[in-house]
Amino acid sequence: MSNKKLLDDYVADIQLLLSKGDFDQALQEIKKALISYPTNPKLYINAGNICKILGDIENAESFFKKALSIHKSKEVLNNLSVISIERRDYNQAISLAKDAIAMDPAYIDAIHNLALSYDSLGNHLEAEKYSSKACELNDYKDPKYLVLLIRILQNTCNWKNIDVIVKMLDLHVGDGTEHPFLNISRTDNEEINYKVASSWEVDRFQEKENISIKNKKIKLGYLCGEFRNHPTNHLIKNLFKYHDDSNFEVYIFSYNHDEEAKAYIEKNVYKFVSLDNLDREQASKLIIKFNLDILIDLTIIITNNRQDIIKNNSAKKIISYLGYPGTSGSKIYDYILTDRIVTPPSQQIYYSEKFLYLPRTYQVNDGQRIYANKILMKKNDHGLPDSSVIMSCFNQSFKIDKIIFDCWIDILHHVKNSYLWLLEDNEVSKNNILTYAKSKNINMSRIIFAPRINRNDHLIRLRLSDITLDTRIYNGHTTTTDSIQCGVPIVTLIGNHFASRVSASILKSIGLDELITQNISSYKSLVIKLASDTDYLIEIKARLTENNNYIDDFYNVKKFAKELEDSLISITG
Numbered sequence: 001m002s003n004k005k006l007l008d009d010y011v012a013d014i015q016l017l018l019s020k021g022d023f024d025q026a027l028q029e030i031k032k033a034l035i036s037y038p039t040n041p042k043l044y045i046n047a048g049n050i051c052k053i054l055g056d057i058e059n060a061e062s063f064f065k066k067a068l069s070i071h072k073s074k075e076v077l078n079n080l081s082v083i084s085i086e087r088r089d090y091n092q093a094i095s096l097a098k099d100a101i102a103m104d105p106a107y108i109d110a111i112h113n114l115a116l117s118y119d120s121l122g123n124h125l126e127a128e129k130y131s132s133k134a135c136e137l138n139d140y141k142d143p144k145y146l147v148l149l150i151r152i153l154q155n156t157c158n159w160k161n162i163d164v165i166v167k168m169l170d171l172h173v174g175d176g177t178e179h180p181f182l183n184i185s186r187t188d189n190e191e192i193n194y195k196v197a198s199s200w201e202v203d204r205f206q207e208k209e210n211i212s213i214k215n216k217k218i219k220l221g222y223l224c225g226e227f228r229n230h231p232t233n234h235l236i237k238n239l240f241k242y243h244d245d246s247n248f249e250v251y252i253f254s255y256n257h258d259e260e261a262k263a264y265i266e267k268n269v270y271k272f273v274s275l276d277n278l279d280r281e282q283a284s285k286l287i288i289k290f291n292l293d294i295l296i297d298l299t300i301i302i303t304n305n306r307q308d309i310i311k312n313n314s315a316k317k318i319i320s321y322l323g324y325p326g327t328s329g330s331k332i333y334d335y336i337l338t339d340r341i342v343t344p345p346s347q348q349i350y351y352s353e354k355f356l357y358l359p360r361t362y363q364v365n366d367g368q369r370i371y372a373n374k375i376l377m378k379k380n381d382h383g384l385p386d387s388s389v390i391m392s393c394f395n396q397s398f399k400i401d402k403i404i405f406d407c408w409i410d411i412l413h414h415v416k417n418s419y420l421w422l423l424e425d426n427e428v429s430k431n432n433i434l435t436y437a438k439s440k441n442i443n444m445s446r447i448i449f450a451p452r453i454n455r456n457d458h459l460i461r462l463r464l465s466d467i468t469l470d471t472r473i474y475n476g477h478t479t480t481t482d483s484i485q486c487g488v489p490i491v492t493l494i495g496n497h498f499a500s501r502v503s504a505s506i507l508k509s510i511g512l513d514e515l516i517t518q519n520i521s522s523y524k525s526l527v528i529k530l531a532s533d534t535d536y537l538i539e540i541k542a543r544l545t546e547n548n549n550y551i552d553d554f555y556n557v558k559k560f561a562k563e564l565e566d567s568l569i570s571i572t573g
Contacts, residue, residue, distance in 0.1 A: 005036065
């Protein structure tokens with residue numbers, strides 16, 4: 001009589017272990033089963049799924065490929081497509097997803113992966129095509145598919161049906177599907193923002209422990225994945241040189257940086273620590289080893305974050321700052337560095353972090369006065385008509401919504417010699433904007449697109465603009481600072497949440513509250529006044545470029561560093 005354990009018994013034991021969350025033991029049980037049943041594809045699939053959960057992509061792929069060699073199935077092809085997406089091998093992901101779809105043309109998960117891959121490659125038309133198909137097949141019920149479609153429609157300025165799709169997604173607020181970044185870019189409802197952020201972060205971190213650290217100096221760490229040609233780097237790079245080294249010992253924990261940015265920052269801090277090539281546990285242990293008093297996360301939950309390496313004992317106090325304009329929804333952060341304009345005290349109920357206020361604007365800048373640059377250009381150097389009013393917006397396409405663009409259309413109709421100067425973010429958004437403008441009886445020649453160029457050249461170019469038009473739900477952040485530094489007035493519409501109040505914070509800090517409007521009507525009226533009243537425009541520009549306490553303080557990075565340090569000292573005891 002054979003003592004060989006039956007496959008059904010193995011399956012029962014594996015399922016029991018999985019129900020208990022004991023993935024490691026379940027994997028060991030599968031490996032035992034494979035000795036007796038080496039040609040069973042389901043065992044390999046289960047092993048692959050467990051490895052994927054455990055973050056072991058290499059072995060997951062190996063198990064899935066073995067399953068595929070035994071029996072070709074759409075599910076395994078799709079799993080391999082997912083792994084390729086995680087590895088950012090999008091062309092391979094597309095090939096595998098298409099093979100799965102060939103077996104089942106209505107296989108929604110594979111269609112979704114196809115859309116994700118095309119989106120990641122910047123092929124927005126194909127991405128929208130397959131994303132729409134996935135939503136249609138699911139009757140627009142699954143929020144996972146809705147989220148991707150909305151993101152694509154935002155990025156391409158395709159406003160035709162977006163409001164209807166957004167309403168469908170609103171039925172799923174708080175279920176953990178929607179990324180907080182997408183949410184704050186589509187609505188300034190603070191309650192909804194908080195629900196989405198909280199549900200996204202649920203159970204990711206333990207409750208904070210009380211940590212007692214005594215250092216001779218305050219050990220201050222910054223965690224960032226954006227020290228390269230990125231807005232965060234442009235804003236904060238000059239701050240580090242002004243930290244008081246008699247009281248602070250500054251550490252930089254960096255990943256995804258370039259060597260130029262590293263060299264610039266490294267000379268101004270106590271220690272620059274690269275986290276590249278370190279896994280989650282290695283990076284976490286390394287940070288903990290430094291016994292930090294304060295750790296400031298500059299990336300938080302946006303793309304390329306390493307939030308997973310932050311533990312409850314990474315520092316005595318952990319702070320969210322700069323990279324994400326809103327609540328993380330996470331228990332790991334003690335504070336968010338902010339100001340009373342972007343987050344009035346009444347909004348504390350919508351934040352998992354306590355407010356740590358800076359006295360002026362929360363947003364640091366590099367301290368450069370671009371308008372003092374003597375390099376002069378003419379409008380026609382960039383295809384801009386001479387003797388015209390140039391209204392610019394160099395925010396990314398996803399920030400431009402239909403309401404604000406309709407407002408810009410009205411302004412173009414009212415100010416006959418005006419032109420709209422926009423960033424050429426992608427070809428699809430450009431074509432959609434031009435088509436929409438034409439449908440509103442605007443000559444397409446009055447909308448001019450500027451290609452992406454290096455930052456220094458862009459700032460010189462930006463000085464050709466007469467007025468900057470801020471976006472509505474998600475303001476300009478670095479782009480607002482760029483306009484101020486170039487001596488170009490920016491008109492903003494203050495909203496309800498952090499992301500829609502950033503420009504107001506910056507304008508108030510330089511004493512130009514009059515450029516902050518309260519509704520779309522007053523926004524339009526102010527832009528028209530600036531565009532039509534030459535004397536008023538000259539007056540505002542003069543106030544941006546003259547020396548006064550407001551402007552001088554705005555560029556005073558040393559003073560900002562002192563204000564920041566005072567706030568940090570207040571929470572260290």
